[in-house]
Amino acid sequence: MLQTLKDKVAVVTGASAGIGQAIAQDLASHGASVVVSARRLERLNSLAGQIQKGGGVALVVQADAGDAAQIDALVEKALAWGGRLDIAVVNAGRGLAGGLLSSERGQWEAMYQVNVMGAAHLMRRAGEIFVRQGRGDIVALGSVAGHHISPFSGFYGSTKWAIAAVAEALRLEVCGRGVRVTTIKPGIVSSEFQEVAGYGADFEKLTAKFGRVLEPVDVARAVSFIVSQPPHVHINELIIRPTGQDYP
Numbered sequence: 001m002l003q004t005l006k007d008k009v010a011v012v013t014g015a016s017a018g019i020g021q022a023i024a025q026d027l028a029s030h031g032a033s034v035v036v037s038a039r040r041l042e043r044l045n046s047l048a049g050q051i052q053k054g055g056g057v058a059l060v061v062q063a064d065a066g067d068a069a070q071i072d073a074l075v076e077k078a079l080a081w082g083g084r085l086d087i088a089v090v091n092a093g094r095g096l097a098g099g100l101l102s103s104e105r106g107q108w109e110a111m112y113q114v115n116v117m118g119a120a121h122l123m124r125r126a127g128e129i130f131v132r133q134g135r136g137d138i139v140a141l142g143s144v145a146g147h148h149i150s151p152f153s154g155f156y157g158s159t160k161w162a163i164a165a166v167a168e169a170l171r172l173e174v175c176g177r178g179v180r181v182t183t184i185k186p187g188i189v190s191s192e193f194q195e196v197a198g199y200g201a202d203f204e205k206l207t208a209k210f211g212r213v214l215e216p217v218d219v220a221r222a223v224s225f226i227v228s229q230p231p232h233v234h235i236n237e238l239i240i241r242p243t244g245q246d247y248p
Contacts, residue, residue, distance in 0.1 A: 003140040006031035009082030011074065013065045013122065014092030016043035016190035018175045019141065022216035023089055026103045026224050028056030035078040037061045038092065041061050065092030066114035077127045079216075084133075087227050088126035090119045090140040099154030115159035123181070127170055130179040137227040139210065141169040141219075144241060148248035157248075160185070164237075171236060180234045182226050186247075187241030188213040211244035 012018035016038035028034045028051045030066045036044050038052075041062045046060040059081045061182050063070040076084055093115045123138055130136025146154045146160025161206050171181035190213050207213065219240060226235045 004230075005224065007082050008032045008081075008086040008227075009035070009078065010054065010087035010089060010227075011034075011037065011078050011085065011122075011126075012089040013037050013207070015047060015061075016040040019186070019189060019216045019219050020089070020091040021047055021224050022220035023091060024058070025051060025056075026106060026217065026220035027087070027089075028058060029054065029201065030224055030228070031081055032087065033059075034060045034100060035058040035061055035074070035081065037074050039064070041063055049139050055113075058074045064118075065122070066110070066118040066190050067117070068075075071118060071122050076124070078091055079129075085126065085129050085136070087137045087139070088122060088140065089223060090122050090126075093141065093159070094198045095192060096152060096156045099151045103155040110160055111156065112162075115156075116162045116166070121162050123166065123170055127174055127179060127239070131177050134178040135231065136179050138167070138170070138179070138181045139223055140164070140181070140183050142167075142183045144187045144245075144248050145184050147185050147239060150248040170238075175234065178231065182235055183237050184219065184226075185239045186214060186220060187239075187245045189219060192214055203213075207245075209244070211248075213242045213245070216242065226243070 010032045012020055012024040015024045015036035024034045024036045036047055044060045061077050063074045083198050094111050096107050096111050097184040126138050128148045140163055142164045143160040145157035149157045167181050167183045188207050
């Protein structure tokens with residue numbers, strides 16, 4: 001067990017599936033009390049049950065990660081339940097296939113509302129708490145699609161480029177007060193994300209050459225490693241790709 005996570009309280013958004021679910025499970029397995037949040041209540045209840053069955057501690061808070069009022073309520077419930085907050089994993093997000101010309105225009109605002117505005121609001125709320133405490137970890141999930149923009153997901157990539165910039169700006173603002181802000185940029189991860197985002201057969205052909213792609217737990221292990229570092233050690237940014245992925 002990573003003993004530094006014992007007695008820590010963590011919030012994980014987008015925890016109903018994929019990377020968020022795996023992060024919540026891994027943090028709980030290392031002793032953290034985890035507040036799991038997403039819109040799909042049934043899945044959250046199932047996740048909390050799995051965590052508790054394994055001897056962990058979890059609280060379910062149904063919330064829309066793009067709604068500022070619901071984010072505020074999530075933070076307040078986490079504080080009331082755990083008596084503190086130590087880790088905020090800003091994971092909730094949505095994808096969208098295509099670039100500026102080919103992506104579905106009707107989804108632009110909704111994607112930015114979750115991936116940028118909602119994420120930034122949670123980072124701000126957590127940052128305010130952590131500055132008062134003089135400690136805390138904010139981990140924002142970006143993407144390699146925001147590190148090297150790809151025409152296959154260019155507009156989505158712009159949201160991940162933006163949140164990486166927000167995270168770095170926040171890091172500069174709070175690092176002198178004991179608060180750590182990290183951006184993780186995963187490559188291709190096997191989850192329901194691709195199907196929901198509308199990536200089709202061409203994308204599957206492109207990624208087939210990479211060989212084995214990442215699993216959500218691969219990213220989860222990285223999060224637990226990052227937040228378990230001693231207070232004077234800060235991993236600002238981490239890019240994690242399948243070994244065979246050359247681009248993006």
